[in-house]
Amino acid sequence: MNRTNETMEPVMESSGGNHAARAQVRMIAFVGLMGAVSTVLMLLRFPLPFLPPFLSFDLSGVMEIMGGYMFGPVGAFFVILVKILLQLIIQGSLSFGTGEIQGLMLSCAYVMPAIAIYHWKKSKKTAIIGMAVSTVAVSVTAVFTNLYMIIPFYAQLAGMTMDDIVAMCTAVNPAMKDAVSMVLLGIVPFNLIKYGATSVVTFFVYKRLSNVIRGIINS
Numbered sequence: 001m002n003r004t005n006e007t008m009e010p011v012m013e014s015s016g017g018n019h020a021a022r023a024q025v026r027m028i029a030f031v032g033l034m035g036a037v038s039t040v041l042m043l044l045r046f047p048l049p050f051l052p053p054f055l056s057f058d059l060s061g062v063m064e065i066m067g068g069y070m071f072g073p074v075g076a077f078f079v080i081l082v083k084i085l086l087q088l089i090i091q092g093s094l095s096f097g098t099g100e101i102q103g104l105m106l107s108c109a110y111v112m113p114a115i116a117i118y119h120w121k122k123s124k125k126t127a128i129i130g131m132a133v134s135t136v137a138v139s140v141t142a143v144f145t146n147l148y149m150i151i152p153f154y155a156q157l158a159g160m161t162m163d164d165i166v167a168m169c170t171a172v173n174p175a176m177k178d179a180v181s182m183v184l185l186g187i188v189p190f191n192l193i194k195y196g197a198t199s200v201v202t203f204f205v206y207k208r209l210s211n212v213i214r215g216i217i218n219s
Contacts, residue, residue: 114133
């Protein structure tokens with residue numbers, strides 16, 4: 001297979017005066033557009049059966065990691081930032097801001113390792129390895145951020161306790177009886193499913209969409 005088929009190439013800036021400037025403007029516009037699409041995907045979120053009800057499945061990460069592959073880590077960060085800001089404008093915060101903070105941390109934990117691994121050596125193999133590593137990394141990150149930052153902070157703001165949060169999980173899955181079982185049977189499986197699905201979708205749609213976007217930016 002040739003190089004075009006083997007790699008997920010980032011968008012390259014066009015050389016030469018006005019053409020390069022137009023390409024830069026188009027790239028910025030696409031970062032904003034991808035952030036907007038990511039917002040729409042996030043608004044379509046839904047809980048998964050037998051998993052913690054405060055966790056919602058969505059595929060907004062597809063736009064974030066695609067932005068990273070095409071525009072680098074800075075581009076990915078701004079896709080994430082646009083998504084969160086638009087969600088706040090449209091819905092406001094449903095979790096005293098804790099959900100948005102968690103979303104920022106987990107999105108970065110997912111996309112940044114994948115981008116770093118892919119740009120180290122561009123190929124389909126490293127893209128797959130990067131997304132696999134990122135899926136594990138974000139799942140581990142979610143355990144620590146939920147247990148020691150987000151859930152305690154949210155519970156304090158909402159006048160709840162960790163036992164109240166666990167009780168919410170027990171209601172949908174009796175096997176989740178305490179914080180440990182909530183992590184092992186809830187938080188970890190949820191994130192493996194969510195980001196694993198995001199990685200699979202990204203792998204199959206990236207090349208087609210990136211070719212179209214690259215053609216528009218560099219035209």
